[in-house]
Amino acid sequence: MTPAQIKVKRTESILKELIPEAISQLSDARVREVDVIDVHCSRGRSDAKVYLDPHDYTPQEQAAFLKLLEKARPIIEEHCMKDQGWFRSPRMTFVFDDTLKRSQNIEALFAQIAKEKKDES
Template structure:
């Protein structure tokens, strides 16, 4: 692993701890129930995708959460900057992680193929 990759992983790890803490500090109780699954930073650490557990939310609820998170993004970024003493924070993009659902669908397809 190169030094740049280590710094990238360290930043992702720090953000994985800070973002749920920042969500918990917000006044909107709806955002407290969100679970952050993973974070992927860009190579230069200027952008970060935050993956959230879709749990059992409906599509309407997901779109509502994304709107709330978009409004709260500057507050969350400021929280992370102040906590770590950074000059700037990555710009966050929030998404619901659908990989688990896709993997389950693929497993079901393999089971159907095996039966046939």
Template sequence: MTDAQIKLKRTDSILQELIPEALSQLNDNRLHELDVIEVRCSKGRDDAKVYIDPSYFSEEEKSILLKQLKKARPIIEDYCMKDQGWFRSPKLKFEFDEHLKKAQTIDELFKKISKENKDES
């Protein structure tokens, strides 16, 4: 692992800790409940995708929360920047992580195929 990759992973890790702290400081109680699953910074650390657990939210709630997060983004970035003493913070982009849902769907398909194969035997 190169020094650049180590710095990138360190930034990801720091942001994954700081973003929930920043969310808890906001006035909107709905944002306090969000679970940050993962943060991935771009190679130059200018941008970062923040993946949020979608488990407890309907599609309507997700769109409302994304709008609120978009409005709160500058405040969250400022919090991270000041906490770490950075000159600038990566520009955050919030997304709900649908990978878990896709993985569960694939697992269900494999179970169904396995069951069908057993029934045919």
């Protein structure tokens, strides 16, 4: 791992701790429900994609949460910047993580294929 990659990983780790802390301090109770799963920073650490747990939220609820978080983004970035003494915080983009749902769909497809092969035999 190069020193640049180590810095990116360190920044991601710090943000993974600071972002939920900043969200919990927001005044809107609806936003405080959202859980941060992961954070991925760009190579230059100027952008960060924040992955959120979708729970059982409907697409409309997810859109509402994303809209609220986009409004709160400057406050969250300011909190991270002040806490770490950074000159600049990565610009955050919030998205709901759907990898678990996709992996479950893939598992279901594999199970269906296995069942069809078994039925043919």
